[in-house]
Amino acid sequence: TPADIINDIRKANEAADPRVTGYLSLDYDAALAEAENADLSLPLGGIPIAIKDNINVKGQGCGCASKLLTGGYTSPYDATVIAKLRAAGAIPLGRTNMDEFAMGSTTENSATGETRNPWDIDRVPGGSSGGSGAAVGARTAVAALGSDTGGSIRQPAAFNGIVGLKPSYGRVSRYGLVAFASSLDQIGPMTRSVEDAALMLNVMAGSDIQDSTSAQIDVPDYTAGLDGDLNGLRVGVPKEFFGEGLDADVKASVDAAIAKLEELGAEIVEVSLPHTEYAVATYYIIATAEASANLARFDGVRYGNRAEDPADLLQLYTRTRELGFGEEVKRRILLGTYVLSSGYYDAYYLQAQKARTLFRRDFEAAFEKVDVIVGPTSPGPAFEAGSLTADPLQMYLADIYTISANLAGIPAMSQPCGFVEREAGKPLPVGLQLMAKPFDEQTLLKVGAAYE
Ligand code: GLN
Numbered sequence: 025t026p027a028d029i030i031n032d033i034r035k036a037n038e039a040a041d042p043r044v045t046g047y048l049s050l051d052y053d054a055a056l057a058e059a060e061n062a063d064l065s066l067p068l069g070g071i072p073i074a075i076k077d078n079i080n081v082k083g084q085g086c087g088c089a090s091k092l093l094t095g096g097y098t099s100p101y102d103a104t105v106i107a108k109l110r111a112a113g114a115i116p117l118g119r120t121n122m123d124e125f126a127m128g129s130t131t132e133n134s135a136t137g138e139t140r141n142p143w144d145i146d147r148v149p150g151g152s153s154g155g156s157g158a159a160v161g162a163r164t165a166v167a168a169l170g171s172d173t174g175g176s177i178r179q180p181a182a183f184n185g186i187v188g189l190k191p192s193y194g195r196v197s198r199y200g201l202v203a204f205a206s207s208l209d210q211i212g213p214m215t216r217s218v219e220d221a222a223l224m225l226n227v228m229a230g231s232d233i234q235d236s237t238s239a240q241i242d243v244p245d246y247t248a249g250l251d252g253d254l255n256g257l258r259v260g261v262p263k264e265f266f267g268e269g270l271d272a273d274v275k276a277s278v279d280a281a282i283a284k285l286e287e288l289g290a291e292i293v294e295v296s297l298p299h300t301e302y303a304v305a306t307y308y309i310i311a312t313a314e315a316s317a318n319l320a321r322f323d324g325v326r327y328g329n330r331a332e333d334p335a336d337l338l339q340l341y342t343r344t345r346e347l348g349f350g351e352e353v354k355r356r357i358l359l360g361t362y363v364l365s366s367g368y369y370d371a372y373y374l375q376a377q378k379a380r381t382l383f384r385r386d387f388e389a390a391f392e393k394v395d396v397i398v399g400p401t402s403p404g405p406a407f408e409a410g411s412l413t414a415d416p417l418q419m420y421l422a423d424i425y426t427i428s429a430n431l432a433g434i435p436a437m438s439q440p441c442g443f444v445e446r447e448a449g450k451p452l453p454v455g456l457q458l459m460a461k462p463f464d465e466q467t468l469l470k471v472g473a474a475y476e
Contacts, residue, residue: 026059026070029166030117033072036164044142046149046159046168048077048089050118058115066113067227074159074168077119077136078126079103079211080200084116088202089134090124092322092348096329103200104232105169105211112227120168121155124350125319126176126204128152129419130407133352140409141183144450147406150180156214157184161453167224168214173204174307175401175426177212178438182401182455185440187472188214189221192462193433194239196225197232205314206237208307208430218439218472222246225465241463249466250473254288257471260295260394265425271404273444277454278400281441281475285398288474295390295397299382300428304420306383307427309363309376316360322348355416383431391461396471400425401438401455405446425457435465439472 034052037045055072062070075081078088080099087094106116123133131139131154139155141147142162149158153170156177160168161184170177172190181188189212196211203209213224226247231240261282266275286292324330324344331343349357363372390397403422412419429436441456456475460468 026062026072026115027056029070030055030059030072033117033164033166036162040162040164041145043138043140043145044158044162045164046074046120046139046155046157046162047118047164048087048121048137048155049085055115055117062115063113067223068109069113070115071113071166072115072117073109074118074120074156074165075106075116076153076156076168076170077122078171078202079106079169081106081116084119086202087119087136088125089122089136090348090350090353091135092328092344094136097327101200104197104234105228106200108227114227118165120153120159123152123154124353125202125315126152126171126173127315127352127356129175129179129422130412131155132409132413133350135350141406143185143452144406146409147452148183148409150183150406152176153214154180157181157186157188160184160186160214160216167216167220169211170214171201171209171211172430173208173311174430175423177214178401178426178436178455178457179423181214181438182453183406185453186214186216187218187221187437187439188212189225189437189465189468190429190435191225191229191465192435194237195435195463195465196228197230197235197238199232199234203318205311206318207314208311218469218476219247219250221437222250222469239463244466246466246469249470252288252474254285254290254471254474257290257396258293258394259285259290259471260293260390260397262295262297262300262390262397262399264297264300265399269403269424270400271444274400274404274454277442277444278456281456282398285471285475293394295394297386297390297428299379299386300424302379303383303428303431304424306376306379307423307431308359308420309372310380310431312356312360313364313373314360316357316364319353319357352416380431383428384433387432387434395460396467397459399457401457402426405444405452405454429459434462435460435468437468437472439476
């Protein structure tokens with residue numbers, strides 16, 4: 025029964041090291057009360073789902089792992105994805121840890137909790153949806169929601185040995201997701217299997233009057249066609265994803281996965297995504313520019329825990345933001361404000377927007393030849409905790425394989441494809457990334473299910 029599942033999660037949580045359970049908060053009693061009325065005939069009837077701390081759930085906090093919001097804000101409404109999940113019988117259970125405002129790749133930028141990797145406590149769970157990744161990986165959640173602006177669903181999925189799907193831009197409503205970079209953000213499922221991801225996407229996808237960027241495109245049944253037949257399917261391997269910087273053991277795992285797809289009947293085709301080397305620079309201009317605008321609302325008046333005893337209005341704003349935002353968030357607001365400022369706008373922001381078109385064209389050309397593109401999700405396995413905190417640029421560079429999908433708006437998924445061993449007896453999961461044409465999540469899921 026749903027109550028049994030919730031009680032099992034409670035037991036798993038109580039038994040596990042609190043650093044790997046992934047949660048910032050959990051209200052079992054509220055979930056158990058909801059479970060009593062669960063309609064088991066619904067697609068997700070009675071299934072508890074862990075929610076990243078940047079998605080609004082009515083009556084709960086939505087702190088974005090930030091001191092600026094945590095404790096001071098209670099959601100007056102459900103995000104559209106939450107409303108849809110509820111209508112399908114699911115029960116939101118718990119808030120998962122993340123990098124503050126979804127900025128980061130390790131969950132170490134969280135100001136409200138510490139999360140480590142369930143496979144190796146000395147390593148990070150990835151980020152920014154690291155709490156959701158760890159919870160599903162540690163089996164302290166059945167499934168979770170994450171958000172992905174530049175890889176934040178797929179990279180933690182890879183690091184924790186689970187499935188993470190970033191839908192096409194516009195496939196899932198962003199209403200009720202605290203915006204980081206509005207033209208890149210998507211909410212997606214983080215699950216134990218490809219089929220679970222399909223089940224969740226069935227419920228989550230679709231147009232929404234509250235989000236004008238959501239697409240009015242029919243939602244197919246994503247669980248149909250998970251039949252394992254890959255005959256005649258063309259799988260592209262982009263040479264730029266296998267160059268310098270890719271860990272040799274990760275490469276071996278991904279190569280083996282590609283060989284298996286071939287065995288399953290797929291035709292392997294080399295493709296080129298020639299602008300890949302510019303992806304990181306382009307992303308960190310566009311994402312920070314949009315973030316600097318989106319985060320303007322956290323001023324202690326409209327949103328945010330207000331600083332005490334300001335001398336005047338200006339100090340109310342500045343002290344609220346100085347005390348509330350962490351270092352990485354401030355760095356990005358500064359960077360974003362800079363690239364948007366007059367005199368620099370043309371050189372940086374406008375240039376990045378033009379570059380963005382080139383990524384879209386790279387994918388369009390590649391998808392004329394193939395149905396799906398595969399490669400590594402991340403250049404290496406989970407980072408050691410603390411190893412990147414002093415070097416944000418190094419952290420940004422590790423996003424190389426995930427961000428082009430966001431820039432182009434295409435769907436992409438990470439799923440487990442083996443392990444590497446850095447220390448005897450401590451296997452670290454490796455992620456295989458699959459990308460498809462806009463709104464062709466079905467092919468991603470089909471290939472993923474066949475591989476799995
Ligand atoms: N790691 C990337 C960043 O720090 C991606 C974040 C995300 O997808 N939310 O911006």
